[in-house]
Amino acid sequence: MKVAVIMGSISDMPVMQDAINILKEFGIETEVDIVSAHRTPEKLFDFSNNAHKRGIAVIIAGAGGAAHLPGMVASMSPLPVIGVPVKSSNSIDGWDSVLSILQMPGGVPVATVALNGAKNAGILAAQIIGSANAEVLNKIVAYKESLKEAVIKASESLK
Secondary structure, three states, X not given: OEEEEEEOOHHHHHHHHHHHHHHHHOOOEEEEEEOOOOOOHHHHHHHHHHHXXXXXXXXXXXXXXXOOHHHHHHXXXXXXXXXXXXXXXXXXXXXXXXXXXXXXOOOOOOEEOOOOOHHHHHHHXXXXXXXXXXXXXXXXXXXXXXXXXXXXXHHHHOO
């Protein structure tokens, strides 16, 4: 099972890299591409309609500004789509991206993470895959345990 990590522009890559990194940590293969909803609509249609035929299980779509990419992908793909709002140079402090991805009409769900929250998008994609894959699930359990241990260690260092 693969996760597609797509973005509207190469300028989104520094944010989206966090999703790629955490997915690699979980041993999940990624397919990474730039698919602009506004500049490459034909590519968007092809990607959205065919990702499931290529073994993609979850799509993570990051976009800034008007941020139509996640919703447009979700409107055509049968796969779960996780939207990452990106605070870009043409953004209104990121709120335009957040609201564009968050406020989807009924029947076209996009799971939306925090502004620039690509790491959480990667973790959520891994959890979706882990619900049907014991190996990935075990890695998620270990990851969550490591988060707990880090907090306990930090707490103990204050004493």
